[in-house]
Structure formats: structure tokens, C-alpha cells
Amino acid sequence: MRIEHDSLGPVTLPDDVWWGPQTERSRHNFTVGPLMPVAVIRALITIKRAAAQVNGETGALPAPVATAIDAAADALLALPAADLMAHFPLHVYQTGSGTQTNMNVNEVLAYRASALLGAPVLPNDHVNCGQSSNDTFPTAMHLAAYPAVTAVRDALRHLDETLAEKEATYANTVKLGRTHLQDATPLTFGQEVSGWRASLAQGEQTLATLQPQLLALALGGTAVGTGLNTTPAQTQAMVTAIAAQVGLPFTSMPNKFHGLASHSELTSMHGALKTVAADLLKVANDIRFLASGPRGGYGELRIPANEPGSSIMPGKVNPTQAEAVTMIATRVLGNDVTIGVAASQGNFELNVYKPVIIAAFLESCDLLAGGIAQFDRLLVTGLTADPTRMRALVDQSLMLVTALSPHIGYEASAKIAQVAQQDGLSLRDAALASGQVTAAQYAQWVDPLAMTRP
Numbered sequence: 001m002r003i004e005h006d007s008l009g010p011v012t013l014p015d016d017v018w019w020g021p022q023t024e025r026s027r028h029n030f031t032v033g034p035l036m037p038v039a040v041i042r043a044l045i046t047i048k049r050a051a052a053q054v055n056g057e058t059g060a061l062p063a064p065v066a067t068a069i070d071a072a073a074d075a076l077l078a079l080p081a082a083d084l085m086a087h088f089p090l091h092v093y094q095t096g097s098g099t100q101t102n103m104n105v106n107e108v109l110a111y112r113a114s115a116l117l118g119a120p121v122l123p124n125d126h127v128n129c130g131q132s133s134n135d136t137f138p139t140a141m142h143l144a145a146y147p148a149v150t151a152v153r154d155a156l157r158h159l160d161e162t163l164a165e166k167e168a169t170y171a172n173t174v175k176l177g178r179t180h181l182q183d184a185t186p187l188t189f190g191q192e193v194s195g196w197r198a199s200l201a202q203g204e205q206t207l208a209t210l211q212p213q214l215l216a217l218a219l220g221g222t223a224v225g226t227g228l229n230t231t232p233a234q235t236q237a238m239v240t241a242i243a244a245q246v247g248l249p250f251t252s253m254p255n256k257f258h259g260l261a262s263h264s265e266l267t268s269m270h271g272a273l274k275t276v277a278a279d280l281l282k283v284a285n286d287i288r289f290l291a292s293g294p295r296g297g298y299g300e301l302r303i304p305a306n307e308p309g310s311s312i313m314p315g316k317v318n319p320t321q322a323e324a325v326t327m328i329a330t331r332v333l334g335n336d337v338t339i340g341v342a343a344s345q346g347n348f349e350l351n352v353y354k355p356v357i358i359a360a361f362l363e364s365c366d367l368l369a370g371g372i373a374q375f376d377r378l379l380v381t382g383l384t385a386d387p388t389r390m391r392a393l394v395d396q397s398l399m400l401v402t403a404l405s406p407h408i409g410y411e412a413s414a415k416i417a418q419v420a421q422q423d424g425l426s427l428r429d430a431a432l433a434s435g436q437v438t439a440a441q442y443a444q445w446v447d448p449l450a451m452t453r454p
Contacts, residue, residue: 018087020107020123026090026100033093036101036355037362038081041088043143044105047136047219048127049073050241054234055129064117065126072112092359096352098137102128130230130238134260134350135221141358145266146214146248148365149207152273155372156204160197162380167193174448175300175390176397183399186448189300189385196283203276210269215250217242218259224349225257261346263339263357270339273364277332280368284326284375287383288319299389304382321379328371335360394448398427403446408436 003010004021011021019027049070056066076084087108094100106123113121121127128136171190178184219242220235222228227235236252243250253259293299294317309318338360342353351357394400398417405413412434420430428446431437437445 018108018111019089019104020111022100022103022123023090023107026094026104030091030094030100033091034359035085036088036090036092036098037144037359038085038088039144039148039362040098040101040140040358041084041105042077043140044102044136045073045076045109046143046242046245047131047139047238048105048109049077050238050245051129051131052127053241054237057237058234060129060234061126064119065113065121068113068117068121069109069127071116072109075112076108092355094355096354097133097350098140098354099133101355102133102136130222130234131219132222132229134223135218135256137354138218138259138263141263141266141354141361142214142217143242143246143250144358145269145361145365146211148362148369149211149214149269149273151369152276152365152372153204153207153211155369155376156200156207156276159372159376159380160201160204162376163193163197163200166190166380166383167197170385172449173385173387173390174394174452175385176393177399183397185399185402185451186394186397187452188449189390191452192286196286199279200276200283203272203279206272206275207269210265210272213265214269215248216253216259216265217250218253218256220252221256221260225255225260227256257349260350261348263343263346263351263354266357266361267339267343270336270361270364273361273368274333274336276368277329277364280372280375281326281329284322284329287379288322291319291383298393300386300393302384302386303379306378319379321375325371325375328367331367332364335364391448396426400427400446400448400451401431403451404431404437404442407441407445412436 001012002015003012005011006021006025008025011024013019013021013024017024052061052066052069052073055061056063056070061069076087088101088104090100090104103123106127109127110121110123113127167190169190170193171188173189174186175189175192176183177187177192217239219238220227220230220232222230239250239252258264287301287303290298291301291303294302303317303319303322305317306320309316309320339357342357342360343351345351345353398420401413401417401420404416416430416434416436417427419425419434420427423430425433428442431442431446432439
């Protein structure tokens with residue numbers, strides 16, 4: 001064991017850990033929930049590295065100290081996630097500004113930099129120079145969120161390519177349309193798929209439109225947004241350094257008071273993720289219902305048999321990938337409520353729900369990116385239609401009568417459909433029995449494929 005001191009006094013901590021007294025206090029005071037996401041930790045280290053470089057260049061830090069912090073940050077960022085997180089044991093549910101995690105990063109970097117330099121490097125005075133948890137943590141939130149959204153967009157674009165292939169393959173495969181869960185006029189399966197594609201493509205486009213909001217960083221606001229203990233020039237230099245290091249065009253947020261007190265960028269961004277989740281849930285449900293059966297349900301689609309569907313019923317195939325992605329969607333919808341409520345709780349100069357906002361946001365992105373890719377690979381790619389079953393249902397449908405309406409009128413057409421239903425006749429037989437339609441006229445007017453392309 002070793003003893004270190006912070007502003008509250010001495011703290012005993014294991015001799016082999018890289019963190020310091022504030023982390024050790026927090027490790028015992030906040031023990032509930034998941035650990036802070038690794039993306040946030042990497043983002044904070046990136047910020048500290050940029051700060052050290054700028055502070056060394058401007059003389060705010062002695063050059064050897066700045067160089068040691070820079071080198072320590074590089075070494076940490078090179079670690080695999082599991083090895084890195086061994087040094088960051090703090091949980092999401094901590095102080096609402098993320099101060100404990102900011103200090104965890106400061107202390108680990110100070111410990112490693114001290115070892116490299118052979119002289120003390122201090123977590124507050126050196127690693128945190130010109131910063132506050134109140135501006136580094138919201139900056140880390142945006143640094144972590146941007147690539148997470150990109151991963152979701154990439155998964156959506158790949159799914160779109162798979163759906164485009166299905167749309168083309170089944171462009172002329174006629175099937176029964178359904179509205180209100182009741183039979184409706186026919187369409188092609190390709191047209192149905194095109195609707196799924198358009199919904200998800202709109203979601204991806206909305207993500208693309210909103211994503212640039214995340215490029216504005218709150219760094220430089222320090223404690224309350226005024227920029228105390230730093231300068232605009234230092235802030236701009238740090239943002240420029242961050243942008244160069246991560247390869248993204250990050251900028252300095254114009255109003256730092258907003259950056260500390262509000263998270264509307266993440267809230268609106270997650271609203272778009274929620275919309276994607278809602279559309280994805282609809283598509284997955286459509287697929288699993290259309291694939292229901294195979295003999296007792298709709299039976300229009302065939303899904304891949306990835307694993308046995310039942311522990312008791314041999315040969316059963318379940319829509320497991322659809323179920324997985326719909327559960328993901330419900331989680332994202334729940335995260336949206338969490339983020340919306342948390343974002344509304346900015347009190348005066350600081351929102352104090354930052355950790356839960358970014359944890360929920362990143363969880364949604366990770367779930368959607370991975371879930372969409374898995375749904376694409378293990379279900380949609382192997383999805384096939386059963387044209388025979390589709391055509392049989394079309395032929396049995398009474399809603400083909402809609403094609404007669406322009407020729408004999410709505411009420412006469414309705415009467416034919418009612419008689420067919422009541423007497424168990426085919427629509428064709430009921431139409432011919434009515435005396436209002438000849439066999440030739442019926443063949444000409446009631447053409448299911450032509451009805452899909454009026």
C-alpha cells in the first residue's frame with residue numbers, strides 16, 4: 001500500500017495502481033452501475049494530450065512536464081481496451097459533471113508521466129492545466145459520440161445495399177397488400193422492400209444532417225463558461241490539435257455557456273437514433289410476421305435457420321434475429337427518454353447529468369451499429385420470398401375487387417365482394433354471377449401485376 005494526499009487529506013491505496021487519491025475515494029463512494037465507457041476515457045486522454053502539447057508550447061507548463069504527459073497519453077491510447085480500462089475503475093453514476101472520471105484520467109496520466117520524467121507531475125496543476133471537468137467532460141462527450149454515430153450510419157448503408165438487392169430480385173413478385181391488418185390491394189414484394197429502404201435511408205440522412213453539430217466542442221469554458229484560467233488562443237490551439245490527432249474537423253463552440261449547461265446537440269442527435277430504432281422495429285416486425293408459420297401463419301417469407309428454435313419442438317425455426325433487433329430498438333427508445341429527461345436538468349451554468357447522457361447515447365449507438373449489422377448479415381441477406389404462397393393469397397383476396405370499381409362503381413363492387421365472402425365464392429365467380437362483369441372484362445380489369453403499377 002502507499003499513502004497519497006489530496007485536498008481532503010491522506011488516502012491509502014494499493015501500491016500497484018496508477019490512479020491517485022481522488023480516484024480511490026470515488027472508487028469506494030460510487031459503486032453502482034456500469035463503468036464509464038471506454039470511448040469517454042479515450043476522449044479525455046486525447047484532450048489531455050492536446051492540452052499538454054499546447055501548454056508546453058505556450059510556456060504554461062515546463063517543456064519536460066508537457067512532453068512527459070504527451071508521451072504518457074500516447075502510451076495509454078495505444079493500449080487495448082481491456083488493458084486500458086484496468087486503470088479506470090469508476091462508474092457512470094457519479095457526480096453529474098463527470099469530475100471523478102476527469103480526475104481519474106488526470107491522476108493516471110500524472111502517475112505515468114512522473115515515472116517517465118523521474119520527477120513529480122501533478123494531476124491538477126499540470127495535467128489539468130487550463131481546464132475544468134465542466135468543459136473537458138462535455139468535450140469528451142462529443143469526441144466519443146461523433147464516431148459512434150458514424151458506425152450506425154455505416155451499418156445502415158450496408159443494410160440498404162442488401163435491401164436494394166431484394167428490391168430488385170422481387171420487383172415483379174406480386175403479393176397481397178395489408179392495411180389495418182386486413183387484406184388490401186396487391187403490390188410487389190420489391191415495392192414493399194422499397195418502403196423499408198426509404199424509411200431507413202431517411203433515418204440515415206437525418207443522422208448525416210445532424211452529426212456535424214457534434215463537431216463543436218465546449219473546451220475553453222472551464223468552470224462556468226467564462227474561460228477562467230485559460231485564453232481563447234490556448235483553447236483554439238487545443239481544439240486544432242485535437243482535430244489533427246483524431247482526423248475530424250472539430251471546432252470551438254461559439255458559446256461556452258451553452259456547451260456546459262445544455263446538451264441539445266446530443267438530445268437532437270439521439271432523437272434521430274430513436275427514429276431509426278422505431279423504423280427498424282417496424283421493418284423487423286414486418287419480416288417476422290410475413291415469415292410466420294411456415295404453415296399456420298402468413299408464410300410469405302423464408303428466414304435463415306441459424307440455430308434450433310426450440311428445446312422441445314424439433315425442426316422449429318424462430319425469427320431470432322428479428323427478435324434481437326426489436327429488443328435493441330426498445331432499449332434505444334428507453335435511452336431516448338433517459339437522455340431527454342437528463343438533458344432538461346441543466347441547473348444554471350451546468351448540466352449535472354452528463355455521465356448518464358453520454359453512457360445512454362453510446363449504448364444506443366453501439367446497440368444499433370452492432371444490431372443492424374447482425375440483422376443484415378444473419379437474416380436479411382438470407383431472406384427469400386415464396387412467390388407461390390404470395391400469389392395464392394393474392395388470388396384468394398377479395399380486395400382485387402378494387403380494380404372493378406372504376407368500371408361498375410364502388411357499391412356494385414362492394415356487393416360482389418360481400419357475396420363472395422358470404423357464399424364462399426372466388427371473387428371471379430361472384431363477379432360473373434352478378435351479371436355486371438363478363439369473363440373477358442374480368443381478365444382485362446383484374447390483373448394483379450398491372451394493379452401494382454397504375
